[in-house]
Amino acid sequence: MTDLSWGGMQRLHVTSQTIPYDILVGRGAWRALRKLAQSDYTSTFLLTERGLWNQWRRPFLRASGLKAARSLFVPSGEASKSLRMVERVAGELLKQGADRRSLIIAFGGGVIGDLGGFVASTYMRGIDCVQVPTTVVAQVDSAIGGKTAVNVGAMKNLIGTFFPPRLVVADPSVLSTLNERAFRSGFFEVVKHAVLSGPRLFAEVERALDGLRPERAATLGPLLARAARVKADVVSRDEKEAGLRRVLNLGHTFGHALEEATGYRRFLHGEAVGWGMLAALRLAEILGLLGPAESQRIAAVIRRLGPLPPVRDLKAERVWRLLPRDKKAVGGRIHWVLPERIGKVRIVADVPSFAVEAAFYDVQRADRHE
């Protein structure tokens, strides 16, 4: 992975077993699509949500020059990540004449990115896909790395592919129309990347905390680029989750269980990851892996990013029961990603259940006393 400044923009590079690709992060990143538009795609399809598209259609088309792209709309929300929607989108692509040299542009957050990536990876056995992430989580995390997926029943991401995008263009200006809660929730993933990365990025996140407001989004390019770089770096070294890539699950084991225990209605994904990181910190402390000073420093940042929706009323047994369904578990085990210090995590396969229970108990108790 190399990192070259390009005007005000960062250009990151991801290596891949199949085709390497670039990620452009910063104001004006959409302009990079002008080059693509001139190449020899037979047609271009833009997969997006109607509300988002109404807000950003003009500036996006102006910057990208993609006047001839046809838009396909899917309903907003997780329910669109389904095989039924894959079938509908593929049928629509066929009807509108998409062939093997057509291009799909996924313009949206994680749902659009995962769905658009999956459709692109399977339509006629794979056509090119460009990711245009429009949420914080998508810009620093989900649009990078080529993981695509849809849900089956209650099981998130059960069906998916590894399929590198052709290009990722992340302009932070688009984050300015997110509501405050959605905007802030994305920064829990930025904190996660900072914990994985080290003290330098972590201190930068601490300094940025006071200014994290949607209306200042356009100024966040450099911070988002550094957070995106953490993901780009990890997936370049472990494209298919053989080992290293697992570190990205920091906070996600508990996080997923919390989302599932509340039917994906109470928490935004980032908020669940926030709680998941607090539980992982406590678990690491209980196991003697992490000292209290580092733990408190990380927890303080998560608390300042909050408030988080409550967890105190959740039945702990139900949350534990949902933990082993995390599909990172091989043969039924859970691989916990636990911080040892800022900049270093350890993957622990055999955590005794009493420690897990104690960690979540402590997190719930702290939530009660707030």
Added chain:
Amino acid sequence: MTDLSWGGMQRLHVTSQTIPYDILVGRGAWRALRKLAQSDYTSTFLLTERGLWNQWRRPFLRASGLKAARSLFVPSGEASKSLRMVERVAGELLKQGADRRSLIIAFGGGVIGDLGGFVASTYMRGIDCVQVPTTVVAQVDSAIGGKTAVNVGAMKNLIGTFFPPRLVVADPSVLSTLNERAFRSGFFEVVKHAVLSGPRLFAEVERALDGLRPERAATLGPLLARAARVKADVVSRDEKEAGLRRVLNLGHTFGHALEEATGYRRFLHGEAVGWGMLAALRLAEILGLLGPAESQRIAAVIRRLGPLPPVRDLKAERVWRLLPRDKKAVGGRIHWVLPERIGKVRIVADVPSFAVEAAFYDVQRADRHE
């Protein structure tokens, strides 16, 4: 691709961008699964059809040693190649505890192979798959090369992946319970491979014609292995259909249109390919690419493999209209694969429509006069 004799069995090797794999063709090929069974899969799932499984369960389990495999049944027939069935199979796998280190064995013909391969390629973003083809077409063609697919509406194979199997084991004995028509129809693909390969394999097919009966299936290992080798050779050199692999579409452009024009009810796939090859021969003659002697020699083999269900009653205009929907068409064009002689085909992109119409007219006329 190398080709090593191994007892009475042929071992073919396919190179792949991701993971290379072996194909074992011959009596006793199923025994190769004993080695796999001892490796560290957490669980093994066998995707098959109930009728076929009832016939072959005992000998397969005896040879393979896979006593602990759990079977998942799908209804026989093309309708099982759907995203709905993918969803059902994936849900069942999850319910039965399949994880990232589970193995799927696709035990069946083209439908089972395509569906099982697609599920394996997408379940938790990809788990290992072994192909155990049980029809002639599957043994020499569809189980080799890693193309997986399901249909969307009337559009065959619209959604799919390139995903190499871990291993392919083809025992010709299993063909003995096919009915005569299903058995013979598979040999149209063998003829196709012989035309692609050259005079040696073609002459071998000519010599084998009289003995092609299901009850003699077990003796056909060497012929089937040589036909399978043609496919293995092509896909090793062009895994993702960038160019060379297109030659495998010989007979398939008209073939697909005929299948679609008759709602996939009149022709078995191989039979449609038989007609498709006759049309391609005529088209190649009209364009001056192929001499009458070679054309008649190939046509004679196809005729002897017949009888083919009639085409004389089909509305030619309807068949032509269905041609451009072939998804090999880039930007709407059709790439015709046309024989120049036995052992050499040419891909022609701009065939004038009058020639296509004349070729099909001649084929229909010949059918009327039989």
